[in-house]
Amino acid sequence: MLTLTDIQNNIEYRISLVPMADAFKLLEQGQVFYDFTKITAAYTCPTWGVLRYGKHLSDLPLSTGGRSLAIECGSACHDFFAAVRLWTLLERYSNGTSEHALVNAHAIKLFGKDRWESMLSIPQDSDRVNNCQLFALDALHTSGYYDDPSDRKRTLSNMETACISYADRYLAADLPVLVRGNLIGVEIPFVLKVERIATVNKAQLTEWHALATAYYCGRIDGIHDYGGSAMVGENKTAASLSSAWRTSFAISHQITGYTIAGTCLLREEVSNAQVMGVQIPLPRDAFNGIVFHPETRTESDRLRWAEWFFGGIETYEGYMDRPTEAPRYSHSCNRYFSACQFIPFCSLTREEQTDALTSMRHDEWSPLDHLKKKAVEE
Numbered sequence: 001m002l003t004l005t006d007i008q009n010n011i012e013y014r015i016s017l018v019p020m021a022d023a024f025k026l027l028e029q030g031q032v033f034y035d036f037t038k039i040t041a042a043y044t045c046p047t048w049g050v051l052r053y054g055k056h057l058s059d060l061p062l063s064t065g066g067r068s069l070a071i072e073c074g075s076a077c078h079d080f081f082a083a084v085r086l087w088t089l090l091e092r093y094s095n096g097t098s099e100h101a102l103v104n105a106h107a108i109k110l111f112g113k114d115r116w117e118s119m120l121s122i123p124q125d126s127d128r129v130n131n132c133q134l135f136a137l138d139a140l141h142t143s144g145y146y147d148d149p150s151d152r153k154r155t156l157s158n159m160e161t162a163c164i165s166y167a168d169r170y171l172a173a174d175l176p177v178l179v180r181g182n183l184i185g186v187e188i189p190f191v192l193k194v195e196r197i198a199t200v201n202k203a204q205l206t207e208w209h210a211l212a213t214a215y216y217c218g219r220i221d222g223i224h225d226y227g228g229s230a231m232v233g234e235n236k237t238a239a240s241l242s243s244a245w246r247t248s249f250a251i252s253h254q255i256t257g258y259t260i261a262g263t264c265l266l267r268e269e270v271s272n273a274q275v276m277g278v279q280i281p282l283p284r285d286a287f288n289g290i291v292f293h294p295e296t297r298t299e300s301d302r303l304r305w306a307e308w309f310f311g312g313i314e315t316y317e318g319y320m321d322r323p324t325e326a327p328r329y330s331h332s333c334n335r336y337f338s339a340c341q342f343i344p345f346c347s348l349t350r351e352e353q354t355d356a357l358t359s360m361r362h363d364e365w366s367p368l369d370h371l372k373k374k375a376v377e378e
């Protein structure tokens with residue numbers, strides 16, 4: 001268990017890992033899990049957060065196919081990144097070893113048997129980098145992504161070129177994937193139980209009072225061995241990898257959350273992360289299109305993370321039953337230079353909004369989705 005102490009406010013946070021089997025039971029019982037996207041949405045705009053991630057509603061017109069290409073493109077590229085990591089493990093562990101069997105089982109969990117077998121069937125008769133690239137490209141090609149005529153940047157061809165450069169850079173970086181016991185450091189799901197506790201010191205006898213308990217879930221792209229200590233790897237696809245992009249990770253709660261999860265998973269301090277950025281499409285100088293950016297987190301960052309986590313939850317708990325009363329943060333209506341899908345909804349009166357809520361589509365996503373699907377299949 002990880003304990004964070006806020007001495008000034010007499011608050012203690014206790015964070016522990018929930019075994020996946022227990023997590024699924026909690027989900028079945030209706031326990032709400034929060035993830036980085038969901039908490040961030042509450043701070044971006046409470047109305048947006050509650051509608052999209054609290055109630056899982058979408059108002060994207062079906063005439064556009066309801067596609068969110070940034071998410072689809074990122075997800076397909078993440079298949080490639082995971083395949084690269086797995087390829088290095090196949091290279092490390094020869095067939096017949098227990099580690100090889102573990103890697104194989106983990107890969108089937110991630111990709112399914114057919115896709116994994118397809119990757120394994122890719123000829124490996126070229127040099128190391130090329131073999132890895134060809135292997136992982138199969139993961140990209142079987143991801144289900146297809147071009148949208150309205151988006152000339154996120155094309156499969158641009159994604160292929162960027163991913164090929166990434167594999168080259170990744171292999172040169174020499175960041176071995178961590179394998180410890182049954183843990184394979186590729187696409188690791190986690191669920192954390194986070195407790196907020198008030199500490200009261202009465203005549204030197206400390207009492208603890210539970211204030212809140214909540215669950216945080218996510219998936220770490222990679223855990224690596226960094227000179228003998230564990231380091232989190234976070235892959236990002238972006239339209240630009242400027243210095244502003246790098247700076248955005250300086251205090252990113254997403255990265256902090258992964259270092260906390262890594263610490264709980266491994267039961268050892270994990271404070272370092274490597275953000276691995278891929279620009280799509282690659283710039284003219286391909287070298288600038290792949291950026292590996294290191295980050296470190298401290299005790300203070302973790303405490304701020306816990307405050308951010310419970311602060312976001314307050315928004316959901318406050319407005320889930322009355323979404324039309326949630327604040328409208330109009331400065332977010334054009335975030336990332338595109339119009340929020342809920343502008344038509346937000347333009348209505350409260351009475352009209354109550355009607356409109358019933359006609360929206362239900363569209364739910366969670367970082368644990370692929371595991372839930374797997375659990376159902378089994």
Ligand code: SF4
Pocket residue numbers: 045046047048327328329330332333334340341342343346
């Ligand atoms: S349209 Fe603006 S106010 Fe409404 S949910 Fe979107 S960001 Fe919030």
